[in-house]
Amino acid sequence: MKIVVIQGPNLNMLGHREQNVYGAMKLEEIHSQMEAVAKQNNFEIEFFQSNLEGEIVDKIQECLGDADGIIINPAAYTHSSIAIRDAISAVALPAIEVHISNIYRREEFRQKSMTAAVCTGQISGFGPFGYHLAMISMMQMLGELDALRKAQIAQQQVAQA
Template structure:
């Protein structure tokens, strides 16, 4: 499978921002963990990160016909980006939403995800391992096609 991993705003600041919430692993190390696990599972992983909503939407649209699955951490866009939700619905690519922190143990506004409804599932609170769980979920989903 070809899997596109999309990371939204501030994910590039991992290892710098709020280590008590997001941990000490930096963004480059996160990318290495994900791509290495993908190789072990014989999956082609492609990484993308942007702080700009429109670039994320463009990347989702560009994925149409090119990728078998998407893992997305929309960051703060999770809570209000109907545009990302619409883009995910438009391409009809199985998508897993991932959050490093448990969004349900944080501020009330983080408890609502408008983007999750466009996904096959959501993984929250397992740190960077959530991305690995997302890969495994997409592999399983692909078996059931």
């Protein structure tokens, strides 16, 4: 099974920008930890980061038929992008929205997520550890969905016999 991790604008600057808000960990370090968890659990993982809204929409659309789940930090686009929201909704894959900071304790304009309502869940405020929580959650969800599909197939085979 494959998980695609999509990172929005300015996340390539982690470790450099506003360390008091986002911490000192770089995006590459977060991805390295996620990759280790995926490998230990026999999941394929792919990483994508862009500062451009259209590229993020394209990547979400590419997940259709290529991925089983999406972990996304839309970053600043969380609060403004109907296009990203619509793309997540259109692919209809399990999706978890992640935010390093607690967006509900920040400026008022950051407290509204345009994308959360079309995601399976949201993890906010746990720092880089939020990505680990998202990995555990996504692997659990995908495992349950896989077991359900297998049970349905077995039930259909019994009914046809």
